[in-house]
Amino acid sequence: MRIPIEWLNEYVKIPKNISVLTDGLTMAGHMLDKIDNTKYGTVIDLELRGNRADCYSILGIAREVSAIFKTPLTHPKTDTLHKTIKKISGLFLKADSNYVKRVMMVKINNVKITKSPDWLKNRLSAYGIEPLNNIVDLTNYVMLETGEPMHAFDADRIGGDVFIRIAKKGEKIITFQNKTIVLTDDDLVWSNNKNILSVAGAIGSKEFSITDNTQNIILEAASYEQANIRRTIYRHNLLTDAGIRHEKKLDPTLVEEGIRRYLYLIKNEGWGEMGGELFDFYPSPITSKRITLYYDYINRLSGFEIDKKISVDVLRRLNMKIVGNTKDSIQVIPPSYRTDIESKEDLVEEILRIVGYDKIPNNVLSLEIPPDKMPEYIEQERSVKNILISLGFEEVISIPFTAPKYQPLNSSLSQRTNPVIVANRPSPEIEEMRMNMLPSEKYTEYRAAGILYWEKDGMSYRKFKGKLEAFFTILNIADVKYEESECQILTESFKILLENNIVGIGGNYKGAYFAEIYLDNLLGKSRITKVNLWPKHPPQIEDMTIKIPRGVMAGEVMQKIKSSSTLVSEVELKDTYNISYTFRISYQHPEKTLTNKEVEKARNSISIKLKNDLNLTLDA
Amino acid sequence: MKEELNNLKNNALAQIIEAGGINTLEELRISYLGRNGSVNKFFKELGKLDSDDRKDFGILLNETKKTIEEAIGDKEQKLTQTLSKGDKYFDPSIPGEKYKIGHLHPTTIVINEMFDIFKHLGFSNIEGPEIESDKFNFEILNLPKDHPARSLQDALFIQEPEVVLRTHTSSVESRALTEYKPPFRFVVAGKCYRYENVNASNNAMFYQFQGFALQEGLSMADLKGTLIYFVKKFFGEDREIRARCKYYPEVEPGMGVDIDCRFCKKKGCSVCKGRGWIEMLGSGMIHPNILKNLGYKTEEMSGFAFGMGLDRIVMDRFGIPDIRSLYNGDIKY
Numbered sequence: 030m031r032i033p034i035e036w037l038n039e040y041v042k043i044p045k046n047i048s049v050l051t052d053g054l055t056m057a058g059h060m061l062d063k064i065d066n067t068k069y070g071t072v073i074d075l076e077l078r079g080n081r082a083d084c085y086s087i088l089g090i091a092r093e094v095s096a097i098f099k100t101p102l103t104h105p106k107t108d109t110l111h112k113t114i115k116k117i118s119g120l121f122l123k124a125d126s127n128y129v130k131r132v133m134m135v136k137i138n139n140v141k142i143t144k145s146p147d148w149l150k151n152r153l154s155a156y157g158i159e160p161l162n163n164i165v166d167l168t169n170y171v172m173l174e175t176g177e178p179m180h181a182f183d184a185d186r187i188g189g190d191v192f193i194r195i196a197k198k199g200e201k202i203i204t205f206q207n208k209t210i211v212l213t214d215d216d217l218v219w220s221n222n223k224n225i226l227s228v229a230g231a232i233g234s235k236e237f238s239i240t241d242n243t244q245n246i247i248l249e250a251a252s253y254e255q256a257n258i259r260r261t262i263y264r265h266n267l268l269t270d271a272g273i274r275h276e277k278k279l280d281p282t283l284v285e286e287g288i289r290r291y292l293y294l295i296k297n298e299g300w301g302e303m304g305g306e307l308f309d310f311y312p313s314p315i316t317s318k319r320i321t322l323y324y325d326y327i328n329r330l331s332g333f334e335i336d337k338k339i340s341v342d343v344l345r346r347l348n349m350k351i352v353g354n355t356k357d358s359i360q361v362i363p364p365s366y367r368t369d370i371e372s373k374e375d376l377v378e379e380i381l382r383i384v385g386y387d388k389i390p391n392n393v394l395s396l397e398i399p400p401d402k403m404p405e406y407i408e409q410e411r412s413v414k415n416i417l418i419s420l421g422f423e424e425v426i427s428i429p430f431t432a433p434k435y436q437p438l439n440s441s442l443s444q445r446t447n448p449v450i451v452a453n454r455p456s457p458e459i460e461e462m463r464m465n466m467l468p469s470e471k472y473t474e475y476r477a478a479g480i481l482y483w484e485k486d487g488m489s490y491r492k493f494k495g496k497l498e499a500f501f502t503i504l505n506i507a508d509v510k511y512e513e514s515e516c517q518i519l520t521e522s523f524k525i526l527l528e529n530n531i532v533g534i535g536g537n538y539k540g541a542y543f544a545e546i547y548l549d550n551l552l553g554k555s556r557i558t559k560v561n562l563w564p565k566h567p568p569q570i571e572d573m574t575i576k577i578p579r580g581v582m583a584g585e586v587m588q589k590i591k592s593s594s595t596l597v598s599e600v601e602l603k604d605t606y607n608i609s610y611t612f613r614i615s616y617q618h619p620e621k622t623l624t625n626k627e628v629e630k631a632r633n634s635i636s637i638k639l640k641n642d643l644n645l646t647l648d649a
Numbered sequence: 650m651k652e653e654l655n656n657l658k659n660n661a662l663a664q665i666i667e668a669g670g671i672n673t674l675e676e677l678r679i680s681y682l683g684r685n686g687s688v689n690k691f692f693k694e695l696g697k698l699d700s701d702d703r704k705d706f707g708i709l710l711n712e713t714k715k716t717i718e719e720a721i722g723d724k725e726q727k728l729t730q731t732l733s734k735g736d737k738y739f740d741p742s743i744p745g746e747k748y749k750i751g752h753l754h755p756t757t758i759v760i761n762e763m764f765d766i767f768k769h770l771g772f773s774n775i776e777g778p779e780i781e782s783d784k785f786n787f788e789i790l791n792l793p794k795d796h797p798a799r800s801l802q803d804a805l806f807i808q809e810p811e812v813v814l815r816t817h818t819s820s821v822e823s824r825a826l827t828e829y830k831p832p833f834r835f836v837v838a839g840k841c842y843r844y845e846n847v848n849a850s851n852n853a854m855f856y857q858f859q860g861f862a863l864q865e866g867l868s869m870a871d872l873k874g875t876l877i878y879f880v881k882k883f884f885g886e887d888r889e890i891r892a893r894c895k896y897y898p899e900v901e902p903g904m905g906v907d908i909d910c911r912f913c914k915k916k917g918c919s920v921c922k923g924r925g926w927i928e929m930l931g932s933g934m935i936h937p938n939i940l941k942n943l944g945y946k947t948e949e950m951s952g953f954a955f956g957m958g959l960d961r962i963v964m965d966r967f968g969i970p971d972i973r974s975l976y977n978g979d980i981k982y
Contacts (some may be wrong), residue, residue: 057893276797330869373947374934392868402829
């Protein structure tokens with residue numbers, strides 16, 4: 030909120046140096062957004078927080094300044110002459126909604142409509158409200174000063190009775206800014222017998238607004254159920270100065286203060302005559318809160334010792350009443366405008382923010398260290414990332430939504446059927462949540478590693494698979510199988526199996542290789558690393574070329590070779606040419622160096638195994 | 650005995666082929682052909698055989714010796730050739746063969762670093778779902794329906810009512826508070842979502858980092874000390890922070906923490922909007938309503954929580970100018 034310094038100064042003495050003022054306010058919870066030097070003087074713009082409805086006013090900030098800098102506060106003068114009654118002659122108000130907490134109304138006759146005097150115009154301009162005429166400007170002025178929004182209607186146009194009610198669905202109002210609003214049955218409105226006069230707490234209609242010809246006015250100030258107002262102003266985008274105050278928890282006491290301040294100023298300026306009594310609808314007046322606060326609790330929550338006298342002094346500076354005082358505790362009654370204060374913790378914050386958060390010591394956590402509760406998969410996921418990095422992959426983090434054009438891609442690769450659809454889409458790219466990593470039955474979110482591989486030259490399935498194999502090797506997961514699978518999107522499509530469970534899928538997508546590894550099915554499956562010593566006896570190595578016709582899987586051939594003799598320690602594919610596959614085979618015995626005879630025997634076993642099981646013969 | 654000799658030969662030849670340097674080769678020569686070498690041992694055995702066998706075995710033994718000598722000779726020549734070739738011309742500036750290295754995403758790097766710092770303070774790392782119920786995202790956190798703070802956190806909803814994409818990592822705090830028994834200290838990092846159009850300063854998705862602790866005796870001083878420890882470790886020992894009162898519905902008392910503006914050294918500049926400080930995180934003592942609803946007595950149990958947006962920190966650290974490039978695959982090392 031923008032605070033003209035000159036205006037603030039009317040109620041409280043402020044530090045000479047503006048930055049001392051703004052620093053003090055910032056530290057106490059009202060952060061300085063910026064300082065503006067205008068032709069109306071310096072204006073400080075404070076970033077107020079939504080819990081402090083009382084601070085959306087010059088007077089509210091003056092109270093804060095008074096408490097922070099220990100300077101006295103001067104209250105503005107208000108009307109004290111007029112008594113309140115329940116009914117005004119010729120005017121009847123019926124409020125038939127629980128959303129109305131308090132309404133005060135008064136008729137002011139023979140108003141003089143003029144341009145506002147400079148003091149009024151300048152203050153509104155400094156804040157940022159365009160001046161209109163004295164009657165309307167004064168409602169805004171009192172709102173800024175006290176924090177209580179109010180509204181003036183042309184009394185003669187309204188005619189008789191006034192109602193506050195829930196709008197009928199589809200009812201319309203044309204605002205004084207010529208904007209048509211179609212109302213819902215969750216909007217609270219003021220109306221007469223026929224028309225809607227205003228959207229409660231937010232904006233008035235054009236038809237009943239103050240014009241140069243207005244003679245008599247009805248002035249109202251009210252307090253509503255904040256949640257209802259909030260829904261309305263966000264629904265219809267009515268973030269008016271009145272609206273943003275009514276959507277916060279305003280003090281109903283303020284209604285009367287605002288009205289009486291307005292009446293005082295009207296009388297003082299000679300702009301009209303009060304035509305009757307003050308009408309006050311206040312079905313259940315608020316009661317004051319009483320909070321017990323133990324000194325010991327202040328210290329425990331703060332983490333340091335605060336002198337009892339200081340705590341009491343701070344609370345008094347904040348206009349809190351101390352009604353009970355024992356050795357260990359006090360009873361505190363906050364002022365009614367402090368609608369945010371409900372608990373002893375709130376009071377501790379009050380004490381701390383005035384004493385200063387900079388006085389809180391920096392304790393290094395000295396309590397006992399709690400047991401570690403980190404789930405295993407977190408560390409595993411971290412290592413999966415590191416493994417893939419070590420294999421040359423770049424980690425990409427992407428936004429998990431897909432646009433409609435990727436819908437087929439999104440659903441076809443997934444084992445799940447329906448994607449999660451975003452109901453309120455801020456832009457078309459945010460349509461559905463991705464189900465796989467290329468572009469989560471209740472919402473199963475699963476952990477997957479998407480691996481995408483593309484190289485300019487020499488890319489092949491074998492190269493990609495080499496990386497996948499290395500990945501599983503480092504993860505210490507053995508016996509992973511790759512099988513061909515059907516897929517409409519990917520060519521060279523395969524699935525990855527571990528113990529007959531699918532732990533991943535993959536294939537070629539438009540020239541790039543892609544695999545998605547389902548980490549949830551995988552993490553925790555790794556074996557404890559076992560090390561082998563380098564063998565003392567050298568292997569005998571030979572190359573073997575085999576013609577493998579289509580339909581026989583190279584992987585199977587290698588499996589057969591490996592299992593044909595215990596002496597075969599390693600089988601590696603060296604080369605392929607058409608259907609000729611050259612394998613490099615190592616024969617090795619842990620205890621001794623193999624003789625040619627022993628090697629020949631092993632070779633024969635391979636030959637027999639391949640012949641019998643796959644009908645393959647070794648090339649000479 | 651013939652077979653033994655044959656094995657010896659095979660063994661020797663294989664080792665010679667494998668030998669990578671002159672020294673290894675010399676060791677092999679001594680072990681096979683030296684005075685107490687394996688071959689000489691066979692010569693000593695020769696006398697024990699009868700004359701016919703002795704002749705046959707003798708020829709074989711000589712052949713074996715010759716073969717090994719030749720193999721060592723050949724290998725020696727090869728090894729010295731390689732050496733002398735290199736001696737002729739050596740250009741160290743010649744580029745190495747290209748080796749593809751991968752990188753973690755900048756956000757991951759920052760998260761890992763933060764986790765490691767908090768690990769020292771006894772915090773465990775946990776996670777929670779991104780598709781979250783209204784209960785965990787709002788209700789438990791002292792954000793009932795119609796709470797004013799909800800309008801500031803416009804959520805992305807999915808088609809099922811009462812389910813949102815989490816608007817903050819505090820949802821994991823609600824889960825942990827309901828699931829775990831104190832004492833505990835947790836840190837969480839992850840994706841959060843808000844109803845935002847993607848533009849130069851906003852994504853509909855963003856990263857948050859959150860920490861919270863529940864333990865008898867925790868205070869504002871512990872919170873402040875924890876955050877200062879973190880800031881100094883992460884941003885540097887010379888950095889300063891400012892703790893001030895700030896309202897957040899999930900905590901009471903609430904504390905906002907700013908870090909000194911490194912561009913102007915607290916003098917005030919366009920980056921910090923003339924404030925000299927940059928807002929970094931929100932924190933405070935876990936709200937008494939939250940604790941009471943979970944069955945704790947506020948006189949006995951207290952906790953603190955803090956949270957911050959990560960994207961700005963990542964962009965700052967890595968010099969990334971546009972928030973959109975963080976999560977669209979544009980980052981290149």
